[in-house]
Amino acid sequence: MDLKNNIELMETFKEEAQGLIEEIRKDLCILNSQLRNNNYELRTVNSTATNSQLKILFELFRSAHTLKGTALCVGFHELGEVAAVITDIFRDAKDGKLKIKAEIISLLSEGVEACDKFLDEEEVAGHKKLLKRIKDLNRETYLKEIPD
Amino acid sequence: MAKNILIADDSATIRKLVSYTLKFGGYNVVTANDGKQAWEILRKGKFDMTIIDILMPVMDGFQLLSKIKNDEKLKNTPCVILTTEGDEASEQKGMELGADSFMAKPFQPQQLIAKVEEFIK
Numbered sequence: 001m002d003l004k005n006n007i008e009l010m011e012t013f014k015e016e017a018q019g020l021i022e023e024i025r026k027d028l029c030i031l032n033s034q035l036r037n038n039n040y041e042l043r044t045v046n047s048t049a050t051n052s053q054l055k056i057l058f059e060l061f062r063s064a065h066t067l068k069g070t071a072l073c074v075g076f077h078e079l080g081e082v083a084a085v086i087t088d089i090f091r092d093a094k095d096g097k098l099k100i101k102a103e104i105i106s107l108l109s110e111g112v113e114a115c116d117k118f119l120d121e122e123e124v125a126g127h128k129k130l131l132k133r134i135k136d137l138n139r140e141t142y143l144k145e146i147p148d
Numbered sequence: 149m150a151k152n153i154l155i156a157d158d159s160a161t162i163r164k165l166v167s168y169t170l171k172f173g174g175y176n177v178v179t180a181n182d183g184k185q186a187w188e189i190l191r192k193g194k195f196d197m198t199i200i201d202i203l204m205p206v207m208d209g210f211q212l213l214s215k216i217k218n219d220e221k222l223k224n225t226p227c228v229i230l231t232t233e234g235d236e237a238s239e240q241k242g243m244e245l246g247a248d249s250f251m252a253k254p255f256q257p258q259q260l261i262a263k264v265e266e267f268i269k
Contacts, residue, residue, distance in 0.1 A: 006168065008164070009161070009165060009168060012160050012161050012164050013161040015160075016159060016161050017161075062203055062205075065203055065232070066158065066203070069162065070162060073161070073162060073254040080254070
C-alpha cells in the first residue's frame, strides 16, 4: 500500500497540515505580542501566564502534535521530525517547564517555516542544524533557567 | 458479515488513513471527529471495536474510554488507543481506564490490520 500514491489521502493531508501550520503561525504571533506586555518573558510556573496564554500554549501543543502524527503516518518523515521537536517544546511550555522568550519563539517560527517547505516537498537547507538547535534548546538552555 | 469499527480522531488524515486501511481489510468503518461525537454514535449503533485517539477537542480519548468502560452495554467493546511512540504515561493512564490495547503512531497499514485481528476474527 503506497500511501504517497493515494491522491485523495495526500490532498487531505496537505490541506490539514497547511491549516495546522497556519494555526501555529497565528498562535505564535499572538504569543509574541503578549510577550511584549510581559517584559519578553512568559513563565507558566508560579505563573505570569494567564489562562488565555495557557490556552494558546495548549492549542500550539495540540496543533504541533497532530502535525507530527499525521506527517509521520503518511511518510513525510522530515516534516514529522521537525514537528516532533517543536511539539516537545510546546509540551514543556504548557506543563510549566519552560520560560518562553522571544528568541525561543523566533527559533520555533524557523521550525514552522521548515515544516511548510517540507509540505511543499522542497529542500530545506540546514534542516539538521535547525533540528539540533531546537533539540539543544530542549535539553540544555531553558531547563537551567527554571528554578524548582 | 463485515464487522463494524468506529474510529475517533480529530485528524481528517488519520481518519481517512485508518478507514482506507480497514476497508481494504474488509471491515465497515464509521468515523467521529471527537470523543463526544464518537460517544453519540456508539450509543446508537452496534460496534465490534473502537479505535480512539487521545488528544481530541470537546471530549478527549481518555474521557471517551472512561465512559465506554463504565457503561453496562458498551464496556465489553474492545478499545484500542492511538498513542505516540514512547508515550508511556498515556499508556499507563489508558490501562488504568480499561484500554484493551495500544497502537503507536506512526503505524504501518499492515500493523493496524494485525492489531484489529487480535480482537476481531
